Amino acid sequence: DAKGNVYPCTGWNYNCGNLNETSLKDIWEKSPQMLYIRSLNRKDFNKCIDCKDIDYCFMCMAKNANESKTGNPLEINNHFCDVARMNRQVIENWREKNL
Known part of the structure; x- marks a missing residue:
């Protein structure tokens, strides 16, 4: 968003990190929120x-x-x-x- 917050989807208000504090690569690879999402399966x-x-x-x-x-x-x-x-x-x- 305009403040640098990163969300997994435009429709999901689930903050995974902030680009002013962390690189997108690190958010993608290391944020607990993204790790949780990627761990889910059926x-x-x-x-x-x-x-x-x-x-x-x-x-x-x-x-x-x-x-x-x-x-x-x-x-x-x-x-x-x-x-x-x-x-x-x-x-x-x-x-x-x-x-």
């Missing part, structure tokens, strides 16, 4: 592990964090679950009619 999203819609999901950690009461990016926004379910249903219906 298994960290407990709600998603056994979900039959996971292959149709385009979940956004920024939206999760922004809409969570605690700011937790792992707290799944149910909107993504609804959209993933609809995506799966549309594709399955298309396959039934066209394959």
